[in-house]
Structure formats: C-alpha cells, structure tokens
Amino acid sequence: MSRAALLLTGLLAVALVFPWLAGGYALSVGTLILYFAYTSQSWNVMMGFAGQLSLGHALYVGIGAYAAGALFYHFGIGPWAGLPLAVALAALAGVVIACLAFRFGVSGVYFALLTIAFAEFTRIGFDHVSWTGGPGGMFLKVEQRDSIDLVHLRGPPALYYYVMLALTAGALALCSRLLGSRAGYYWRAIRENEEAAQALGINVFRWKVLAMAISAGMTAISGVFFAFYNNSLFPEQVFNTGRSIEIVLGSVIGGVGTLFGPIFGAAVFTLLSEGATEALRAVGWEIPGSKGVVYGVVLLLVIVFLPQGIWPPLARRLGIR
Template identity: 55%
Template sequence: MKRLWDPIPLRGRVVLVALLAALLIAPAVLDRYLISIFVLIFYFTLVGQAWNLMMGYAGQLSLGHALYAGLGGYVAALLWFYFGIGPWLGVIPAIAVAMAFGAAIGWLGFRFGIEGVYFALLTIAFAEFTRIAFDNMAFTGGAGGLFLLYEPKRAHEWWNLRGGPLLFYYLSLALACGATALTAWLARSRLGYQWVAIREDQRAAMALGIDVFRAKMIAVLISAAMTAVGGVMLAFYYNSLFPAQAFDISRSIEMILGPVVGGLGTVFGPIVGAFILTPLGEGLIAVTDKLGIGVPGVKAVFYGLTLMIIISLRPDGVWPWLKRLIGLEAA
C-alpha cells in the first residue's frame, strides 16, 4: 500500500481522502434514486478499470467485455438459483468460467497473431455466440431470462447479497476502490511496464526480452476476472438476467466509454469517466422526460453528441487535463 501512496502528491492525497470520506457518508443524505446512480458509477468504475488494464495498458482492444460480466453473473446466479450457493462462494467459479473464456480468446488471438481490429472482432464473436447459446439453453432460463426470487425472510442476508440499495452501495464502492488499487499496483509493477511496452511497440518489447504472449494472456485473465466480479454483483443487484441484455455489444460499449472518456492507460481515468457518463445518461433521461420528448432514441442521440464533444475537446481523456487543472501535475 505504501508504494501506491508515496508517489501521490500531498494535494492529491487530500483530495483522495476527502472524496472517499464524502462517498462513505454520502448515503446519509442521498435518496434511493441517487444511491442507485452511485451503484452504477461504482460498477462502471470496476469494469472500466478491468477493460482499461487490457486496452489502456496492454493495448489489446476488447469489444466483448459484456461476455465476462454476463458469464460471471449467470454462473453465480445459477448456483444460487439451483443449489442455494451464495455469491461470496459463487464468485469463485464465476471468475473461473470468465477466465476460461478469456484464456480461449487470448490464446486464439495471441497465438495466431490476430491483432487490433481483428482481435476486437474475435472478442465480439465470442460474446455473440455465447448470447445465442444462452438464448437456447433451458436451464439458464433461455431467452426469457433468469430471475432470482425476492424472499422477504432473506431480505437481510447480506452474506448472500440479499439486501437493499445501501448494501450494494457499499459493496460496489469497495469493489471500485479495490479495482483502482489493483490497477495502480499493477501499473507500477514489472508486468505494468511490460504491458505499456507491448502497447507502444510489440517488436521492441520482444527485443527487450518480454514474453509478449504471456504478458497479454495475464492482462486478459485479470481483466476477465475483474469484470466477472462486476457481473456477479450486478446480477444480485437487479435479480434478473437476460441473454439479450447481458451479452449485448451495447453492454460492452458502455463499459469502454468510461475509460475512453476519462483517459486510457491512467489509473483515475475510468473513475472520472464513470462519474461523467453515468449521471449524464441518467440526467438525459430525466430532462427528456420532463420536456416530453422522451421518444425512444432521443437520449442516445444527445448522449452520442455529448460524447463526441468531450472526446473532440479532450482526445487524451478528461483525467490528464483535470489532473493539471487541480494542480496535481506541473503543466
């Protein structure tokens, strides 16, 4: 921990501690709706960090990350549904299954030199055929979905992730913090240096003795595992899973927007991105509803426009700019 803490300038430490303290006591003044928005922000921070490790650090573009979240959610939900195995235990096989799929994608891609856009297509393909498979499997509920029953007598079994918004608020906050700490630690590790070297110039990385295949595989495996954890949490939060939603490419795109907007290959970019995009999306729903122009698609148009503006103004992401603005780095 000390190694993560030491390089942060004093002003950064103050901001970080103040922010964390504010988030810890915030539920006291937030209503249910706002709490639900924060849960989403923390969820997108978690999966954003996961995707950021693969793309922002190791330079491997995945457009199918919904696969890992969906698999994680389904595995844990099915174990609960059929065997009453709680998610604290169920998260382990959930991670294992997601990592197995990640290993398959990584092996195919990296072993056979499928790079860039073609690798991204491979990740989409895996997510898509998994969606089709889940659509047609009876024991997962098929296309009709899988529902976790609300049982009033178990409503306070926090150890089974049965609980109200507050439980999920603190759980998702803890997971987001954990994912950020893990990213910070990895970024300063030998592996982190190997990843950015591969991202910058794979051939030169190899010439410096880096086992490129191994480093990229580890990136995919860690990323898949982290995303699966997010999927497990979300499944127990919403209590329902549909293949058409869980594995849809729009889910994958949602996950990657945060880090892209916040700043790829930075530790705080995914957090900043999640804090911008989630309220933006929710705010647009509220505004369009109020103005009575809640026609399907209007929200997406505004959302897209805002994204284009942000990305054209801050192509390196908002965080590197924000960092200079609040004086954490010399201009």
C-alpha cells in the first residue's frame, strides 16, 4: 500500500467514526470543513486544472440551492429530483459564461472580474424575483429532525455530515480520475501555456468550456446541500462575493491544482477561524468580524510564505509524491 493510500484510508476512517466521538458543535464544524473541501475541490477543476480564475463560484452554489429549494418549496419535490435540475442549470450557466468569455478572448484578471459581475448581477436579480422570496428569503419547511428521511434529506445533523463526507470523497475520486484522463492532460497544458497547447492542436476553447461546465455542475451539488442544511436562502447570503472567496480559500491555502490541497486547506482555515472565534468568545470578546480577519490573515500568510499552499511541502515531508 502506498503512503498516499495509507493516509487516505486513515483519514477516511477518522472521518467515518468522527460523529460518534464529537458533540453537536464539533459535528457542525466537521460538516462545514467537508462543505468547504467539496466546493473548493469543484472550484479547483477550473483554476487548479485548467488555469482559469473564477471569483464568482457563489453563482453556481446559489443556482443549485435555489433550483432545488424552489422545487421543494413550491411543489414538495425532494432534493434527489431537484439535484439533476440544479446541476444542469448551473452547468448551463457555466457554459454560457465560459462561451461568452472565451469566445471574446476574456482572460486572466478580466475573466475573474467577469465571473464576479455575473454573480453580482444574479444576486441583485434574485432580490427582485418574488417567486423565490426576493430579499426576504425563502424558507424550507423543517419537519422531522430525529428520524432519518433520506428521500427528503431530513434527519439528525450526522446525516448531513455523512452526505457531505460522501460528496467530498466522490469529488476527490472524480478529480483524481479527471487528472489522469485526456481532459486532465489537456487542461494542464492549457494552464501552463495556452498558445503552446493551441499550437499542438488542442481545441483550447472547447476544453476550457468543459472545465467550467464540470466545475459549475459539481458546485451546484453543494448548493442543493446548502439549501437543505440551512433551510433558508437569501440572495445576499448565497450569492455574495464573500461566499465566492470562501470557496477559493480552501484550494489556495491547501494548494491550487493539487488533489488533497482543497481538503487540507478547508480544514486548516475552518479550524483556525472557528478556534479563534471560540477563543475570543471564551475571553468575552464576541466581536463580529473576527472570523473574517482570521480568514484574511491566514490567506495573507500562506500567499506570502507558502505560495504553493501548505499541502505540497507537507506531502514532500510525508514522502508522498
């Protein structure tokens, strides 16, 4: 067994027994870590693999959340039926944005700004859609909390934890497959040198659009989860640029373009920010904004001192390639 497989098995074992050992708060932190790990892994397909910086991924979380949420709210249709719709809609939005951007040659910083613009545009748009509650928000009915109802994704907190764990494991497996596939090699060629990739005969446009579609579709799944975990959706909270930045943090802190980076990064910044908030609360300093300052400081330190992220040097030390 290779060291990577050993590490993975160990992590998975710890993650599986975690709900039995943890209290309510620790379980919610664990769920949060997995949520960020999953969304950041999805974002990583776009930036880490294909080299396109998106700072508007909250858009796809929001599309997924609102699509599945609205189906449940208006027609009582459960999340499993809403899931394909959510993924399809988000992937479609991703394809439209990517086609527009890449057809018109928008790249780099301009592409990042374009993704922000689309997310903000949609956020303000949703403020004016009364069918989804507008700025006042949409609230999903919470009925049974103790018995497990997988069909409607209703149950105790541990259920949500395991759903998120399965999603994170699935995303890891998918990304690992993608990296080894033809698409993965093409994407990395495009990331390293787009002109050279094109000169080699790679249809750069098509593969970049595909990366966006996959990334957006994956992200939408976390949106469906978000809707049924929080049971309330507000445009301001879901589509906010701050949400997009949170999605980016895991990968950037852990290591852009790596498979384990997003997971480690999400764990590090969630634990640090929760820990700092708890420590401040313990000394009676419950101040709004402290979590954001911790995010900022961690991001700053990592970007200045560990530009590759924390995972690559850690992997070298552990002897994992």
